[in-house]
Amino acid sequence: MKPAPFAYLRPSTLEEALAALAGEQGAKVLAGGQSLVPLLSMRLAAPSMLIDINALPDLGHVTCDEAGVRVGALARHAHVLASTEAAAAQPLVAMALANVAHPTIRNRGTTVGSIVHADAAAEMPMVLRLLEGSVDVASVRGRRTIPAAELFAGPLESTLAHDEIAVEAFFPALAPRAGVAFQEISRRHGDYALVGVAALVELEGDEVVRARLGYLSVSDVPVVVDVSGSLADPAGAALAELEPVDDIHATADYRAHLVRVLTPRVLAAATDHARQRMNA
Amino acid sequence: MSEQIHDVRLHVNGSVHEVRVPARRLLSDALRHDCGLTGTHVGCEHGVCGACTVLVDGAPMRSCLMLAVSAVDAEITTVEGLTEDDGTPQGRLSPVQQAFSDCHGLQCGFCTPGFLTTITAGLEENPDPTEDEAREMIAGNLCRCTGYQNIVKSVLRAAEINAEADAKSKADAGQERA
Ligand SMILES: Cc1cc2nc3c(=O)[nH]c(=O)nc-3n(C[C@H](O)[C@H](O)[C@H](O)COP(=O)(O)OP(=O)(O)OC[C@H]3O[C@@H](n4cnc5c(N)ncnc54)[C@H](O)[C@@H]3O)c2cc1C
Numbered sequence: 001m002k003p004a005p006f007a008y009l010r011p012s013t014l015e016e017a018l019a020a021l022a023g024e025q026g027a028k029v030l031a032g033g034q035s036l037v038p039l040l041s042m043r044l045a046a047p048s049m050l051i052d053i054n055a056l057p058d059l060g061h062v063t064c065d066e067a068g069v070r071v072g073a074l075a076r077h078a079h080v081l082a083s084t085e086a087a088a089a090q091p092l093v094a095m096a097l098a099n100v101a102h103p104t105i106r107n108r109g110t111t112v113g114s115i116v117h118a119d120a121a122a123e124m125p126m127v128l129r130l131l132e133g134s135v136d137v138a139s140v141r142g143r144r145t146i147p148a149a150e151l152f153a154g155p156l157e158s159t160l161a162h163d164e165i166a167v168e169a170f171f172p173a174l175a176p177r178a179g180v181a182f183q184e185i186s187r188r189h190g191d192y193a194l195v196g197v198a199a200l201v202e203l204e205g206d207e208v209v210r211a212r213l214g215y216l217s218v219s220d221v222p223v224v225v226d227v228s229g230s231l232a233d234p235a236g237a238a239l240a241e242l243e244p245v246d247d248i249h250a251t252a253d254y255r256a257h258l259v260r261v262l263t264p265r266v267l268a269a270a271t272d273h274a275r276q277r278m279n280a
Numbered sequence: 281m282s283e284q285i286h287d288v289r290l291h292v293n294g295s296v297h298e299v300r301v302p303a304r305r306l307l308s309d310a311l312r313h314d315c316g317l318t319g320t321h322v323g324c325e326h327g328v329c330g331a332c333t334v335l336v337d338g339a340p341m342r343s344c345l346m347l348a349v350s351a352v353d354a355e356i357t358t359v360e361g362l363t364e365d366d367g368t369p370q371g372r373l374s375p376v377q378q379a380f381s382d383c384h385g386l387q388c389g390f391c392t393p394g395f396l397t398t399i400t401a402g403l404e405e406n407p408d409p410t411e412d413e414a415r416e417m418i419a420g421n422l423c424r425c426t427g428y429q430n431i432v433k434s435v436l437r438a439a440e441i442n443a444e445a446d447a448k449s450k451a452d453a454g455q456e457r458a
């Protein structure tokens with residue numbers, strides 16, 4: 001299993017990278033390569049050119065302020081996970097990242113690359129969607145911000161245009177009266193999840209007034225369900241909107257079962273988290 | 281169209297290797313075929329088994345998921361680079377290698393280079409792991425022979441060898457001062 005031939009560019013400025021990408025219809029961006037290189041080796045992808053962004057300057061940042069966490073396109077999962085400021089500003093980022101592959105893969109793979117790769121079984125696309133974050137993209141035509149709700153078009157398909165490079169992802173900070181939690185079931189720790197669930201709840205006094213749940217690996221895109229009005233049966237409400245899929249890893253029935261098991265657990269954990277933060 | 285060949289300068293185990301490779305040459309293949317360093321093994325070639333793990337600027341990474349052309353700015357350490365120089369041609373086993381030998385941490389040895397590099401970096405980060413942490417450290421590497429028990433023991437033994445060496449060098453420094 002070896003990749004098919006391709007031309008290779010390693011630009012040292014973003015402008016150069018964008019011009020090359022715009023000029024070659026069959027070109028693809030290479031970031032950490034932790035998803036792309038296996039696809040090349042299995043010849044599931046055969047781009048005419050790879051534009052390696054690893055030598056671009058100023059894209060390795062993880063910066064935090066009151067608004068939230070900004071992650072540059074070359075920040076590796078491991079670097080984002082190690083940031084105590086990011087974990088303080090938006091704890092769900094680290095909670096989910098600890099479940100992304102193994103440390104060795106996290107040393108090379110980028111969080112932004114994982115988001116634009118748009119795998120429904122990946123943690124970070126769902127987290128970005130649940131938190132209502134966004135991705136900043138650049139092209140020779142200019143820059144734009146894509147809200148997470150408009151980013152995921154289908155399985156492994158984002159709404160980035162062919163000539164666009166994602167430069168930064170933005171995860172909004174956790175509000176003072178809010179809490180988050182994340183849990184997934186996978187065959188082995190570090191494997192892709194059979195089902196993963198994240199919750200974001202907001203309290204007023206001791207009451208949950210808003211609750212949203214994010215699901216990965218259940219349908220063929222990350223799905224977010226607002227269960228604020230159905231707290232008596234949140235899993236039922238979620239399943240009404242989810243379409244569990246069958247694949248070699250799990251049956252649709254088993255996925256539905258995991259949704260029923262994980263939903264109340266994660267919701268309870270997020271509610272506890274919100275209470276702890278209010279009492280802290 | 282003939283395929284373009286790139287001149288790539290790889291820094292491996294403290295030496296420079298000038299190789300001429302197509303862009304699609306995986307780093308694992310460049311190390312094995314172009315640099316002649318066949319200690320790095322290739323199992324699955326899609327990131328799952330860990331046999332090809334090398335250190336890139338000290339951090340473990342899958343060499344089968346990197347292109348050689350993309351590794352130009354990095355300092356790479358393969359299993360061959362773990363051995364310590366003691367003046368002999370074969371060198372002295374590193375603490376992690378010694379621990380594998382002491383604890384019978386390998387059988388066929390196919391997976392071993394990936395475990396050795398991963399554990400070497402893992403112990404830098406966590407010099408005194410618990411048994412659970414030792415298991416977590418090797419969770420991304422597969423071994424079809426050992427059942428992992430002796431590999432976990434080897435992690436703990438390597439930590440012990442490191443600690444003994446530290447204590448000895450502190451004691452020696454103390455004696456020099458006295
Ligand atoms: C064994 C193994 C287990 C894994 N387990 C998990 C897991 O449990 N959960 C999980 O989420 N992921 C997992 N991954 C994937 C990993 O998280 C990847 O790092 C991630 O999916 C892609 O990031 P990358 O930087 O490696 O992107 P690449 O592989 O370089 O690129 C992936 C795709 O995104 C495009 N792309 C990348 N960056 C940009 C950019 N800045 N702008 C435009 N396009 C871009 C590329 O063109 C390509 O199409 C696993 C990988 C392996 C090998």
Ligand code: FES
Binds near residue numbers: 324326327331343344
């Ligand atoms: S050969 Fe690279 S991980 Fe298996």
Ligand code: FES
Binds near residue numbers: 385390391392
């Ligand atoms: S010793 Fe044979 S695969 Fe690990």
